[in-house]
Amino acid sequence: MPRAIWKGAITFGLVYVPVELFPATQSEGTGFNLLDRRTLDPVGYQQINKRTGKPIKRSDIVRGYEYEKGAYVVISDEEIKAASPESTQTVELLAFVDAPQVSFLYLDTPYWLAPDKRAGKTYALLRDALAASGKIGIASVVLHSRQHLAALVAAGPALALQTLRWSTEVREFDASQRLPRNAKAAGVSTHELQMASKLIDDMSTDWDPETYRDTYRDAIMGLAQRKAREGKAHELTHVEAPAPERRGAEIVDLSELLKRSLGKRKAADESAPREKRAPKRGKRAA
Incomplete structure (x- = not known):
């Protein structure tokens, strides 16, 4: 603790x-540090006086409340x-x-x-x-x-x-973006709505946070460990990143998309080991 x-x-x-x-x-980001590429020395942050541009010590920093433009009242933690x-x-x-x-x-x-x-x-x-x-x-x-x-x-x-x-920190959604009034008004058929509901039901499970991982962080950590292991820790490697997959552009039929999604979900469930299949609602995760 x-x-x-x-x-x-x-x-x-x-x-x-x-x-x-x-x-x-607790934060579990990738934890990158800024480095000087010439020497690999860490690059730090300084507290800078905005008027003079000169660095100042942390001990010289106080808390101030701006009661009018450019005019401050200095207040200590004890006074607060x-x-x-x-x-x-x-x-x-x-x-x-x-x-x-x-x-x-x-x-x-x-x-x-x-x-x-x-x-x-x-x-x-x-x-x-x-x-x-x-x-x-x-x-x-x-x-x-x-x-x-x-x-x-x-x-x-x-x-x-x-x-x-x-309440003042939560923005109201801008209704001027002309959201569809409902699915029917947007041209969604009853059959398409039923298939979407079936897909949601098939993917429904009990909440288990340990099921989900930060795959991006895992990939970055794996890359860092592999470069260190291969003796390339100080090398900047320029590679061509793969183009992101374009999905759905060739399919304009919503029914077809839903059918494919349901079929893909069914195939994944059938191929997964029994103990690793996603549990349905009301069933306890293995």
């Missing part, structure tokens, strides 16, 4: 649950906490809602909440009551000097805090 990044409490009516906040995700001490130390539950009512468009960053040594009983009470209700808590919390809307969720044995975007 990484180090706690925040300590405070969940406030639930008159109930007070001391907790610690931990990151619930003192200005609203309660809001910076609590996850304040505001309401409870049915989970499906919160669109995935509002989901931002997940965190784990762990109880401190004093809070085992109240933590368990809130977690189990929340799980039994089938609802999530809508809360307010200040993290990294910014107030967030958040969802408190019972996640197995733990409580998770999922920061949410504010």
Whole structure:
């Protein structure tokens, strides 16, 4: 478990649950570094004074709020906490809602909440009551000097805090793009709709995140390891990338596309080993 990044409490009516906040995700990108191609020395980033163009030390950097164009008020972390001490130390539950009512468009960053040594009983009470209700808590919390809307969720044995975007941060979809009113209005036949529904049903399974891999990262890591193994770690190899496959350009019949998709799916299922076939909904993944 990484180090706690925040300590405070969940406030639930008159109930007070001391907790610690931990990151619930980690980045697994390809991790490229910038290098000087002449010497392969790492190229770093500098903090630059935008007016003078000169680098400055991190210790000389302070936080400033621009109250009008070009005019700033300097504010310390301690002043921020003192200005609203309660809001910076609590996850304040505001309401409870049915989970499906919160669109995935509002989901931002997940965190784990762990109880401190004093809070085992109240933590368990809130977690189990929340799980039994089938609802999530809508809360307010200040993290990294910014107030967030958040969802408190019972996640197995733990409580998770999922920061949410504010309503002003979720853009309305521009209806002027003239979306089809429905499938029928777009010229889709009943038979085509039935085939599309059949394809969705055939591809439906239980959610198992371990089934999916970052194949792009795997390919880059494999390339890096192979070049190192072949003694070509410092060589820039110029190769002609294969042209992307053009799919569907020769097929204008939607029914034909759906038939091919269903046939391809059926053939893949029949050729796959029994234990590796995608489970249907309601069946447990092997």
